């Protein structure tokens with residue numbers, strides 16, 4: 001499967017060759033069977049991992065993410081009550097709580113970007129890119145740019161880190177009073193799981209190939 | 216060059232080709248942009264190491280005030296007291312919150328400091344490839360890339376705590392200046408890890424890098 005002597009590579013068309021983005025090793029870009037994967041032999045980077053009905057899965061998971069995000073922003077998130085005082089907060093309120101003074105504004109903007117805006121933008125971009133492919137149409141205008149941006153934003157989408165942060169904060173603040181966990185908290189946990197599933201179902205190589213072929 | 220079993224691997228560079236790190240398509244060496252995804256094509260980015268060091272330096276400059284200034288300001292009946300990262304963890308441990316103290320020390324001290332050391336080591340090891348085996352350096356690179364973002368935990372803890380603990384005049388908690396410098400430090404060190412070109416880890420065949428005409432040197 002991986003006969004990569006130099007003469008062999010020189011003979012094959014560049015379209016049939018794939019280079020490992022992490023270690024530059026060349027392989028024959030052969031589509032493995034669904035569920036099977038082409039993995040780099042020396043650095044173990046997953047090169048190609050096609051899945052059954054991948055487009056459908058990715059689009060529905062991205063749509064789910066958007067709906068969950070809407071709910072997670074809207075519904076009560078966490079609350080605390082102590083000695084007659086009560087304080088409830090939503091994700092949006094948490095993020096926007098510090099727009100009143102100096103440096104904390106920057107903090108609000110960062111957090112809003114990491115946990116709301118970037119995950120939402122990524123979902124929209126993915127739907128924009130994959131939906132036409134799913135329906136067998138030509139890629140949307142600027143689909144390649146959209147997919148590139150979506151991939152570049154990936155490390156900056158931090159919903160999963162936020163939820164662990166919530167767990168730590170909860171353990172910390174039980175000392176102050178009685179903690180209430182609202183529906184948005186659970187929606188956010190589902191959102192994290194859906195995002196992970198979406199990233200697993202997405203085979204970048206197949207998508208790039210489809211975008212190239214049909215545009 | 217590594218060989219696995221009987222099969223010898225060849226890199227795109229050795230085959231006179233340049234690979235796209237975004238979409239993994241290969242092009243003849245003289246191509247400058249990828250025709251598939253529009254990404255820039257650079258066979259080996261010699262400048263990447265300089266960018267790694269530059270981001271690291273800025274990250275470190277933000278990390279120092281993040282440890283000196285308060286991460287959280289607690290106001291009880293008009294009296295304000297600040298807690299630094301380490302000071303806060305010690306206070307928590309005193310009150311029996313060992314688990315939370317441990318998580319915070321891990322995310323805010325162990326990971327960032329470990330990351331500074333690991334990225335510096337990786338950048339140095341490109342010039343001195345005999346330091347560790349390629350596989351181990353690649354694993355280290357992956358670990359750093361994966362774990363770096365998780366330092367942001369403490370920033371989120373601060374945000375959630377401050378948003379919740381607002382009991383009018385009795386007790387209020389607000390983020391301190393260290394929260395923002397710490398967030399910046401995490402962001403900059405993420406840029407540092409992203410600037411590193413992992414393909415360089417595997418180039419140590421003792422021949423250095425022969426010029427190919429598609430390297431970025433300045």
Ligand SMILES: [Zn+2]
Nearest residue numbers: 020023040043
């Ligand atoms: Zn590889």
Ligand SMILES: [Zn+2]
Nearest residue numbers: 235238249252
């Ligand atoms: Zn490309």
